[in-house]
Amino acid sequence: xxxxxxxxxxxxxxxxxxxxxxxxxxxxxxxxxxxxxxxxxxxxxxxxxxxxxxxxxxxxxxxxxxxxxxxxxxxxxxxxxxxxxxxxxxxxxxxxxxxxxxxxxxxxxxxxxxxxxxxxxxxxxxxxxxxxxxxxxxxxxxxxxxxxxxxxxxxxxxxxxxxxxxxxxxxxxxxxxxxxxxxxxxxxxxxxxxxxxxxxxxxxxxxxxxxxxxxxxxxxxxxxxxxxxxxxxxxxxxxxxxxxxxxxxxxxxxxxxxxxxxxxxxxxxxxxxxxxxxxxxxxxxxxxxxxxxxxxxxxxxxxxxxxx
Amino acid sequence: xxxxxxxxxxxxxxxxxxxxxxxxxxxxxxxxxxxxxxxxxxxxxxxxxxxxxxxxxxxxxxxxxxxxxxxxxxxxxxxxxx
Numbered sequence: 001x002x003x004x005x006x007x008x009x010x011x012x013x014x015x016x017x018x019x020x021x022x023x024x025x026x027x028x029x030x031x032x033x034x035x036x037x038x039x040x041x042x043x044x045x046x047x048x049x050x051x052x053x054x055x056x057x058x059x060x061x062x063x064x065x066x067x068x069x070x071x072x073x074x075x076x077x078x079x080x081x082x083x084x085x086x087x088x089x090x091x092x093x094x095x096x097x098x099x100x101x102x103x104x105x106x107x108x109x110x111x112x113x114x115x116x117x118x119x120x121x122x123x124x125x126x127x128x129x130x131x132x133x134x135x136x137x138x139x140x141x142x143x144x145x146x147x148x149x150x151x152x153x154x155x156x157x158x159x160x161x162x163x164x165x166x167x168x169x170x171x172x173x174x175x176x177x178x179x180x181x182x183x184x185x186x187x188x189x190x191x192x193x194x195x196x197x198x199x200x201x202x203x204x205x206x207x208x209x210x211x212x213x214x215x216x217x218x219x220x221x222x223x224x225x226x227x228x229x230x231x232x233x234x235x236x237x238x239x240x241x242x243x244x245x246x247x248x249x250x251x252x253x254x255x256x257x258x259x260x261x262x263x264x265x266x267x268x269x270x271x272x273x274x275x276x277x278x279x280x281x282x283x284x285x286x287x288x289x290x291x292x293x294x295x296x297x298x299x300x301x302x303x304x305x306x307x308x
Numbered sequence: 309x310x311x312x313x314x315x316x317x318x319x320x321x322x323x324x325x326x327x328x329x330x331x332x333x334x335x336x337x338x339x340x341x342x343x344x345x346x347x348x349x350x351x352x353x354x355x356x357x358x359x360x361x362x363x364x365x366x367x368x369x370x371x372x373x374x375x376x377x378x379x380x381x382x383x384x385x386x387x388x389x390x
Contacts, residue, residue: 182312185311185313186311186312189311189312189315189316190311192316203359203363204356204359204363205356206359
């Protein structure tokens with residue numbers, strides 16, 4: 001009993017240092033705390049390394065209370081220190097390639113945010129304030145601000161799109177499990193190419209913006225929601241419904257993308273709607289328009305072959 | 309339509325090869341895209357042409373050695389596995 005409890009306690013402590021990067025107080029091993037702390041905290045990775053150094057001591061103490069035999073004490077302490085060192089190394093190296101702490105910001109969402117954002121993606125015409133609110137120079141987590149980009153909706157809608165594509169192929173008796181993988185990888189390839197093209201054009205036009213690559217990934221992933229709506233309507237009600245709903249969603253994504261990117265790409269005066277002359281602002285306007293126009297094209301391109 | 313990630317890698321390798329092959333003296337200066345002809349506007353706004361020239365030049369400088377390695381690996385793999 002004790003052994004099992006300490007074992008699971010040991011494993012939970014392995015999860016803890018990630019959470020300690022977000023909060024400075026020691027919370028209990030509660031799963032929901034992960035998202036609670038990520039929201040308002042911002043980058044607090046400095047406290048993470050300090051906390052990780054206290055972790056081997058605690059794991060060592062757990063080993064001491066386990067058995068009174070000194071040899072197994074030693075073995076337990078040595079094993080736990082090895083494990084924590086390995087974990088530190090993996091964390092450090094993984095953090096170099098994939099910025100995990102930044103990724104966590106994009107997944108700090110809750111149901112209310114997801115609902116509002118989905119409504120905004122399908123009907124963006126009544127929303128007035130499109131600015132992202134900041135908190136001491138870092139953007140506020142998505143759960144507090146509808147305008148902040150997130151990666152939860154694009155990831156979920158991408159997976160849903162692949163599954164709905166499978167269903168659509170199944171209704172035409174063209175389904176086989178390999179086709180799911182083919183659909184997934186081609187949609188992913190188009191997504192990557194679109195993000196690379198947007199990055200290249202942003203570099204060429206020398207826009208000084210705080211849009212990161214992950215932001216662009218999020219904005220490009222929002223069109224999957226419209227695609228799913230179109231596909232489901234087409235599956236349920238036939239081709240006219242598919243065209244109608246796709247048209248509606250294309251217009252919605254167009255307006256959504258323009259209104260979101262306008263604030264990020266254009267200079268402040270132009271973003272407020274005043275006509276600012278000058279080739280730079282014109283170029284930026286064209287860039288925003290073309291990014292927004294590419295979304296309906298992709299939406300049609302990726303779905304038309306599924307509805308026959 | 310059936311794109312795979314492998315075809316994306318192939319596209320990337322081919323495009324990078326295409327940019328790395330553009331020779332400075334023999335070709336780019338004939339067209340008017342040499343490295344010293346683009347850096348006109350300092351400070352304020354480089355302009356698209358200068359950005360493209362900088363991009364080409366930096367791809368040539370940075371990607372030469374990795375491209376050698378990647379191309380050799382591709383050749384060996386294609387020879388072995390078709």
